[in-house]
Structures are given as C-alpha cells and as structure tokens.
Amino acid sequence: MISKDDIFNIKTHAEFEALALDVFRFQFENNRVYRSFCDLLYKHPSDIKCLTEIPFLPIQFFKTREILSSQNKVEKIFTSSGTTGSTTSKHFVTDLSIYEECYLKGFQHFYGNIEDYAVLALLPSYLERDGSSLIYMVDDLIQKSNHPESGFYLNNLQDLTETLKSLEAQNQKTLLIGVSFALLDLVEQFQFSLKHTIVMETGGMKGRRKEIIRQELHDRLKKGFGVNQIHSEYGMTELLSQAYSNGSGIFKCPPWMKIITRDTEDALTLLPQNKTGGINIIDLANINSCAFIATQDLGKTSENGQFEIIGRFDNSDIRGCNLMAL
DSSP, rough: OOOHHHTTTOSSSHHHHHHHHHHHHHHHHHOOOHHHHHHHHHOGGOOSSSSSOOEEEEEEGGGSSSOOOOOOOOEEEEEEEOOOOOOOOOEEESSSHHHHHHHHHHHHHHOOOOOGGGEEEHHHHHSSOOHHHHHHHHHHHHHHTTTTTTTEHHHOOHHHHHHHHHHHTTTOOEEEEEEEHHHHHHHHHOOOOOSSEEEEOOOOOSSSSSSOOOHHHHHHHHHHHTTTOOOOEOOOOSOOOEEESSSSTEEEEETEEEEEEEEOOOOTOBOTTOOOOEEEEEEEEESOOOSSSEEEEEEOOGGOOOOEEEEEEEEOOOOSSSOOOO
C-alpha cells in the first residue's frame, strides 16, 4: 500500500520514478476509467519499464467520468469554473488530509512556514461559486497563518489597501494572492510600494477583462505594487499539487510533482526539454484519483524540472487525446 509518507518524502529522481511506477500499477488495477484508457492503448504494467512509458489520461475525462482509484467514501467534490452551459470538471477527493498536507508542504517547500505570513486573498471569481479547490486551500492557509489581519476580500478594495499598507508599516511578511483581473482592478485604483509582500497571481481574467500576455500583466502589476517580481501559482481542479513561480513565469514543482511535454500532433510522443508541446503532469499526491494527466495547456520544460506555460490548445488542436468515448 502506498502511503502519504512515501509521497511526501521523495528526495531523488530515482525515488520519484520508482514511486510513479508503483502508483501507475496501483491505478491501473483500481481506476476503472484509467484502466479502460490504458487497455485501448494496449498498455499494461508488464510493458511499462520507465516513467516516460506511462500513459497520461486526457483531462477532459474529469468532465464526464468519476476518476477514482479508491473505494473509500468521497469527502469532497471540487469543481472547475466554467462558462454558462459548459460542462465542468469534477475531482472526487476521498482523503482531504492528503490535499491539506500537499499544499502545506508545497508552500513550505518554496516559501517557508505559513505561520510567518499574513495571508490576504483577492479571489472574487472563485469566492462567488461553490466547489473551488483554490478557495479550500487559501481558506486553510488563512486559518493556519493565525494572523488577525489574514482574510478574504471581495469588492472591498479600500479595506484591502489599508490592510496592506498597515502590514507594510509593521514589516510583516505578507502573501497577497489574487486572480489577475482583481489585482489589476486594485492597482488601477491604488498605488503601492511593497517591500514585505509577495504578490501572487493565480492567472486568468475569468471573463471579466480581455486576456493579455503574461509579460504585460506582470509589468503592470509590478509597477502598481512597486515590487520587483510577480509570483504565480499553477494548479487546477483535477490536481492536488501546485507549482509556483517566483518571477518571469518560470515554475518549479514540489518533489512529488513533475511536468513532461508531449507532441501536439501525436499525444503519445513525448518531447525533449525546451520544445513547446502539450503539458503532461505527474501528480503523485493524486493517488486516489489519477496521477498521470494530459492537460490542455501548452508549455515547455527546462533544466532542473522547471517549466513555463505558453498558452492553451484551441479545441481544434486537441489531437490524439480523445482516443475513446467511454
């Protein structure tokens, strides 16, 4: 049986690869949807000798199927945001303690103890709907920070501004995490010179503004907040893990997560570093769901496991993913 300790105590690439193969065998045997997908590809554990041979489940299946590798009771269903009338993804979580350990250890890995921070969240589009895994995470980080000023902000930008400036005056380490359009709203109304605050965007205009390229977004936010870098968080409903960037859109994964790119014309062909392709994610924390996911993001990897996101597939460009309709 694979335990949380196995997942969160990975130290080397060899340990990661060995555990990934164990997780693949476990999910092949216990995940009906993933097993059917592997069968269609004629992929069996006896054929899989290394990490790059493991099949990646197209992320679209989270919209139409229950992706489960556990018989335990579902504790929480996380849902993606979606436009009116669109089908949303559902992530059935049977062990919330794994998710909680995942984001707490992930944050600590990159930023240190959450108890050292005041956490201010500007996530209106997420806060206004049910089932957001991001809200679950940030709410817990707010509670764990144990700082009296930590909290969510919706439309009260004046209050947020006063809190930020008060925390700055106290030299208090602060995390301001927000969706892109809301952070832009804030700096268009108020100006800052932040020395003790990490400004972290979670991406997306969520239909509130015209999409702009990351460089322009970060330039406007850096100027408005008076900071040298804009940090970013990369996660999604279908995952339990998050990758983080401390500037320039270059992301790093925690030790139990890895990014591989695939050919945009042939979903079963993987690409070398520095080649733009579809993003495949190995998230070993997804032990009770599916740890091997082919996303609709485009990006490229570089040395030391770093990666960047370039954009997304158009619907017309998703080839080789829809290999079956269960």
